[in-house]
Amino acid sequence: MSARDSGILLKAEGVHKRFGDHVVLAGADLEVPRGSVVTVLGRSGTGKSVFLKCLAGILTPEAGSMRFDGAALDQGDAAARAEFRRRCGYLFQSNALFDSLTALENVVLPLEQTTDLPDKEIQERGMEALRQLDLEAHRDRHPAELSGGMQKRLALARAIVTRPELVLFDEPTAGLDPLRRNAVFTMIAKYQRQFSFTAVIVTHDVAEALVASDSVALLDGGRMRFQGAPAAFSASDDPVVKGFRDSAAALSETLHALRRGENIESDES
Amino acid sequence: MLRALGRHTLSIVHDLGDYALFTTRAFGAVMRTRRLGRRLARSVYEQGARCLPVILVVGLFTGLVLGLQGYYVLNRFGSEGLLGTLVSLTLVRELGPVLAALMLVGQAGSALAAELGIQRNSEQIAALETMGVGTHGYLVTPRVVSALLVYPMQAALFVCVGLVGGALSGSWLLGLSPGVYWSAVERALEPRDVSQCLTKAAVFGLLTISLCAYHGFNTHRLRSATGARAVSASTTRAVVQSSIVVLCADYVITSFFV
Amino acid sequence: MKAPRLELLTGLFVLLGIAAIGWLTVKLGARALVGGDxxxxxxxxxxxxxxxxxxxxxxxxxxxxxxxxxxxxxxxxxxxxxxxxxxxxxxxxxxxxxxxxxxxxxxxxxxxxxxxxxxxxxxxxxxxxxxxxxxxxxxxxxxxxxxxxxxxxx
The missing domain is CATH 2.40.30 (Elongation Factor Tu (Ef-tu); domain 3)
Incomplete structure (x- = not known):
């Protein structure tokens, strides 16, 4: 590995974001080493997706600095932003597939619109991406005709067809049953190795995250409460980390308390 | 009260500026958009071929009615020979471009606003942004450019079938000689009338399609509604405002030409 | 909608449109131009x-x-x-x-x-x-x- 390869690919510091009076991010930081899988954990509604969207540039944070591959990434710097977008893929929670286009058309769209490759090569690369994600047979189907898992794969195919160095995953497992959750994490891990991209995954599935990632971060109260290796996360005695990690245990405690007839205050906002 | 008025005025000015910027950006993206031709062809299909039946039907019936009404009015003065003049001037100067534009707003404009609204809602537009695809160039530019070409064509087609409709009701139903009708049409029309017709149609196309695209594209900015309601609200707004804009612009352009 | 059909219809429409504009301008609107000197x-x-x-x-x-x-x-x-x-x-x-x-x-x-x-x-x-x-x-x-x-x- 060269010195450059071992460096930090993406670094965000002090990201602030608010919607009206509602402060969502109050100085969130994240370090993403090149070639690693970084998972951002947090309860629902803590602004994980907002944080990811700020990283991707879909939302504009009020404050904060970002560096991508050693270069500063200012919101106002259109050229740097365009360069970043070219090298970054994004997987939406809702997949955000183009529902009036076929699977193949979905995949080739970023190539058609952002590169000057000849049509033939674009089609080939689109088919290659479909093949790698086992969607070859469904090239002429529309997203609505595909199952949820296929849609997820199709969205991933579209995100990686431009061969990005960094792929951002927004809640890839939201609303899936445990089996599917496993499948999605397996898929990410598999293609992460196959295409050797760096991944940032936002999720609230602790167990899967601890197994699948190289680094885990916990977003709480608009800041990163923790970032470190999964082992450190498991061993941390920070109360919030513990609370989050042991949420399943906490749930059973709460339920027991409820059964006992105690008055439990919900801390879910 | 006074403050509310001021705030309202400011927000209108802000929206107008925003809309103007939106349209300018669509044109600015003409050179930067890759494979624009293909998108353009698709838009020409959407606004052209798909809306043609309605244009032809409405045009024909407009002509038929003009022929009937005109005939009875002119008959009182014994000037049935002027039927061609009446039908052709009415169609070419006013009804052709205006009615064609209104029909296109109803069919292509509303479809465009709803499509963009749904794409905005389902994060498809955000997805384009993350891919680095110029959203204006990909979604708006082909529509607006094609409107500049398609609207005049549709207006011309509307006028042509309308003239035929006038001839039909004049000669078929009422016994006016077709020769008298067509020669009156030819005598009445001047190059200026035709250029007025085409100019109007192009301006209407630019204004309405960009307005519909603007409302669909900015569905997420609606304060009053979210989700499916926001799409329906922005589509309604797009159609209503476009229709008003057509009639206002028609007055302005007519006053320039007369 | 298959692409060839779409192209066909689009092409047909463009032809019709140009014909209509042509008819209006040349045949009806521009008699001043015809007739020579x-x-x-x-x-x-x-x-x-x-x-x-x-x-x-x-x-x-x-x-x-x-x-x-x-x-x-x-x-x-x-x-x-x-x-x-x-x-x-x-x-x-x-x-x-x-x-x-x-x-x-x-x-x-x-x-x-x-x-x-x-x-x-x-x-x-x-x-x-x-x-x-x-x-x-x-x-x-x-x-x-x-x-x-x-x-x-x-």
Whole structure:
């Protein structure tokens, strides 16, 4: 590995974001080493997706600095932003597939619109991406005709067809049953190795995250409460980390308390 | 009260500026958009071929009615020979471009606003942004450019079938000689009338399609509604405002030409 | 919708549209362009009311040109109409111009009645033998009062 390869690919510091009076991010930081899988954990509604969207540039944070591959990434710097977008893929929670286009058309769209490759090569690369994600047979189907898992794969195919160095995953497992959750994490891990991209995954599935990632971060109260290796996360005695990690245990405690007839205050906002 | 008025005025000015910027950006993206031709062809299909039946039907019936009404009015003065003049001037100067534009707003404009609204809602537009695809160039530019070409064509087609409709009701139903009708049409029309017709149609196309695209594209900015309601609200707004804009612009352009 | 069908329909529409625009502009709208060379003569009228730029100029009922412009002669406040007529038409210099109306309330046009003179009008020359617009109101008035005059002595 060269010195450059071992460096930090993406670094965000002090990201602030608010919607009206509602402060969502109050100085969130994240370090993403090149070639690693970084998972951002947090309860629902803590602004994980907002944080990811700020990283991707879909939302504009009020404050904060970002560096991508050693270069500063200012919101106002259109050229740097365009360069970043070219090298970054994004997987939406809702997949955000183009529902009036076929699977193949979905995949080739970023190539058609952002590169000057000849049509033939674009089609080939689109088919290659479909093949790698086992969607070859469904090239002429529309997203609505595909199952949820296929849609997820199709969205991933579209995100990686431009061969990005960094792929951002927004809640890839939201609303899936445990089996599917496993499948999605397996898929990410598999293609992460196959295409050797760096991944940032936002999720609230602790167990899967601890197994699948190289680094885990916990977003709480608009800041990163923790970032470190999964082992450190498991061993941390920070109360919030513990609370989050042991949420399943906490749930059973709460339920027991409820059964006992105690008055439990919900801390879910 | 006074403050509310001021705030309202400011927000209108802000929206107008925003809309103007939106349209300018669509044109600015003409050179930067890759494979624009293909998108353009698709838009020409959407606004052209798909809306043609309605244009032809409405045009024909407009002509038929003009022929009937005109005939009875002119008959009182014994000037049935002027039927061609009446039908052709009415169609070419006013009804052709205006009615064609209104029909296109109803069919292509509303479809465009709803499509963009749904794409905005389902994060498809955000997805384009993350891919680095110029959203204006990909979604708006082909529509607006094609409107500049398609609207005049549709207006011309509307006028042509309308003239035929006038001839039909004049000669078929009422016994006016077709020769008298067509020669009156030819005598009445001047190059200026035709250029007025085409100019109007192009301006209407630019204004309405960009307005519909603007409302669909900015569905997420609606304060009053979210989700499916926001799409329906922005589509309604797009159609209503476009229709008003057509009639206002028609007055302005007519006053320039007369 | 399959791509070839889409392309076919789009192409068909474009063809139709261009044909329609072409028909309007060439066949109907731009008669000034067809007919070849033209030249200009002027006609002086006492009253050119109702005549417009673009009105027809006819000889024996056949359109041979159009009124190009109308202005007021500053010397005697008469109306000077500039007529553009086909070059092939050699009009005798004693041609008479009159403003007529199609039907009772129709368009005004200029009717030229060629005389018998040997010499012809050259471009820019002025016809002075003219009949002005018939003022419908005064005509009706005249008829009404005329019949009164006739009846009253008896």
């Amino acid at each position: 033209t030249y200009v003569i002027e006609a002086r009228f006492d009253n050119a009311g109702g005549l417009n730029a673009g009105s027809n100029v006819v000889v024996a009922g056949v359109p041979v040109g159009r009124v190009e412009s109308i202005r007021v002669d500053e010397a005697d406040f008469s109306a000077i109409a500039t007529l553009r007529v086909l070059a092939g038409l050699k009009l005798p210099s004693d041609t008479m111009a009159s403003i007529k109306t199609t039907g009772l309330i129709g368009d005004k046009y200029v009717a030229l009645s060629p005389g018998a003179d040997e010499s012809t009008l050259s471009p820019g020359e002025r016809i002075t033998m003219t009949e002005s617009s018939v003022d419908l109101e005064s005509l009706i008035g005249k008829m009404a009062f005329g019949s009164l005059d006739k009846d009253s002595p008896e």
